[in-house]
Amino acid sequence: MVNQDITVYWRPGCGFCARLFRDIESAGLAHDRVNIWDDRDGASFVRSVANGNETVPTVLVGKHAMVNPSLQQIQAALS
Known part of the structure; x- marks a missing residue:
């Protein structure tokens, strides 16, 4: 697995x-x-992208932040 900046x-x-985590690992994404x-x-980063809340999971793919994304949203951000 190569870390694709996730x-x-x-x-x-x-x-x-x-x-x-189960979904990401099943998809083979580092x-x-x-x-x-x-x-x-x-x-602090999570609060900055989640309207002041500590909502998790928050995922950063490259420079694209997503709050509580699906595996499909993460995979789309990698494209």
């Missing part, structure tokens, strides 16, 4: 995050993970 911002206990509870800059 970063997933998440937090422990997030069911939506767990599902997205990605980086940022736990917003451990990374202040990561939490």
Whole structure:
């Protein structure tokens, strides 16, 4: 797997995050993970793209940020 510049911002206990991780891994997409509870800059980034909220999963593909995207949206952003 080659990292195609996918970063997933998440937090422990997030069911939506767990599902997205399963989908991304099943699709064979490499990605980086940022736990917003451990990374202040990561939490700040999420708030900057989620209307001030810490909504996760938030995914960054290149320079394109998406809040709670589907696998299909991530794959489209890679195209």
